[in-house]
Amino acid sequence: MELRQIHYLCAVVETGSFTRAAERCLVSQSAISQQVKALEGELGFELLRRHGRSFDVTPAGELFARKASALLSQLEDLRFEAEGVANGWATTLSVGYLNRYEGWEVPAAVTAFASRHPHIPVHATAGSHETLYQLIMHRDVDVLFSDRRRALSDTFVNQHLFDGWQYVEVSEASPVAWAAELTVAELANLPCILIAAEDQEDTERAYYRDVLGFRSDFLFARSREEGRMMVAGNRGFMPLETREQTSRTGSAIRRIPLVGQNGQLKSEYYCYWPKDRTNNLIEEFASILTGMFETAK
Numbered sequence: 001m002e003l004r005q006i007h008y009l010c011a012v013v014e015t016g017s018f019t020r021a022a023e024r025c026l027v028s029q030s031a032i033s034q035q036v037k038a039l040e041g042e043l044g045f046e047l048l049r050r051h052g053r054s055f056d057v058t059p060a061g062e063l064f065a066r067k068a069s070a071l072l073s074q075l076e077d078l079r080f081e082a083e084g085v086a087n088g089w090a091t092t093l094s095v096g097y098l099n100r101y102e103g104w105e106v107p108a109a110v111t112a113f114a115s116r117h118p119h120i121p122v123h124a125t126a127g128s129h130e131t132l133y134q135l136i137m138h139r140d141v142d143v144l145f146s147d148r149r150r151a152l153s154d155t156f157v158n159q160h161l162f163d164g165w166q167y168v169e170v171s172e173a174s175p176v177a178w179a180a181e182l183t184v185a186e187l188a189n190l191p192c193i194l195i196a197a198e199d200q201e202d203t204e205r206a207y208y209r210d211v212l213g214f215r216s217d218f219l220f221a222r223s224r225e226e227g228r229m230m231v232a233g234n235r236g237f238m239p240l241e242t243r244e245q246t247s248r249t250g251s252a253i254r255r256i257p258l259v260g261q262n263g264q265l266k267s268e269y270y271c272y273w274p275k276d277r278t279n280n281l282i283e284e285f286a287s288i289l290t291g292m293f294e295t296a297k
Contacts, residue, residue, distance in 0.1 A: 003075075005039040006068045008032045009047060013057055013065040076119065092121045093281045096141035099126040100195045100224055100240050101164070101269070105292040106145050112288050120281065126223075128196040130203040136274070143282045145289065147241070148268040149207065157278065159271040159286055161293045164241030166258040166265040171234035174254075181257045181264070184213050191236030192216035193227050208239070228253065241267050243293075 011021035012032065022029040040047050047061035057065070093113065097106045106124075114122050125132075125141055129149055135141045145161070152158045168187065170177050176186065192214055196204040201220050208214045219236055221227035227238045232252045239258065257264045271286045 001039060001042055002035075003072075005035045006072065008035045009039060009061075010065050010069045010072060012036060012048070013061065014069070018055075092123070093143075093285060094123045094125070094141040095143055095145070095285065096125050096127060096132040096135050097145040098132065098147060098269075099128060100227075100238075101145075101147075102224070102240060102242055105243075105289065109285065109289040109292050112292075113285050116284075117281075128194075128200050128204055129207075130200050131197055136272070139277075142277065142279075143271060143273040143285060145271055146269070148270055149211070152270075155275055156272050157275055157286075159290060161269045161271055161290065162243055163266045164243060164269050165245045166239065166241050166267060167255045168237040168239050168258050169228065169231050169253050169255050170237045171231055172252060172254055173234040174237070176237075176256070177254050179256055181259045183259055184215070187237055188215040190216055191219050193219045193221055193230050193236045193238040195221050195224055195227050195238075197222065241269075 008021065008025060008027075008031075011024050012018055015021045015024060018029050018032050022032045025032065036048065043064075045060055046058050047064055048055045049058050095106070095110060110122055110124055114120075123141075125135065127135065129146050132141070132144050132146050133150075136144050147164070168182060170190075174190070176182060176190070179186070192208060194201075194204045194208065198220075201218075204220075205218045208218070216236070219230065221230055221238075224240075230236065231238050240255075245257075245264065259265060271289055273282050273286070
């Protein structure tokens with residue numbers, strides 16, 4: 001039993017045609033037919049029941065083709081991984097992304113990358129800015145999508161993607177729900193809901209208090225969905241950034257621009273990774289992600 005015979009059978013069953021199977025496998029139709037017959041002869045039972053120019057797949061053939069297809073896929077994964085090890089290629093990609101960013105671009109980039117490279121596992125991890133920084137410094141992720149809080153480092157590739165507009169989300173039951181815009185000072189008497197892991201609460205609190213100037217009490221959620229439910233329950237306001245400079249209202253939550261002396265506040269967003277860990281997969285993902293933001297302009 002040869003691998004090519006199994007490939008040919010699976011192609012015939014999947015396409016439902018010897019002609020289309022031959023086109024897929026880049027061989028003649030007679031070669032496909034001969035090799036499938038040889039496989040049946042070796043197995044000792046029919047895989048296809050022929051009726052002149054047509055055929056039906058036997059129950060044994062359906063079982064054989066289904067399980068053989070899964071085995072062929074595993075063999076292709078094994079070949080790809082072994083080839084990557086032999087050539088020193090990266091064989092996985094791990095992406096970190098900011099948990100409070102609301103947008104379709106990062107999932108779309110992950111999907112596009114996975115479609116191009118079905119044999120490469122892609123892992124995506126959400127986290128606060130500081131959580132993501134720790135992950136990449138400890139080599140737990142390969143590339144980050146995050147906002148800028150530190151001075152840009154020469155040891156990193158710093159690929160600017162866009163400037164995000166800052167908003168706050170509040171419940172319609174909030175006393176500030178109908179404001180056209182809000183300042184940090186006007187929010188001082190309302191709790192600020194931040195998204196952070198337990199071990200990053202102090203870091204996030206310090207950033208919003210000492211750098212951004214928030215004087216609110218702070219509450220913490222572990223995910224954007226949990227934070228939004230806290231907002232809906234009128235427990236406070238939640239800061240966030242988006243690419244679009246448009247307010248959005250709903251039946252429960254209102255989104256209001258956060259402004260300073262010079263108008264609506266903005267945050268810079270980048271794709272980051274250490275220069276000494278650059279590889280073909282990181283560069284390709286960064287290119288795809290950049291293209292997503294350019295397309296959306």
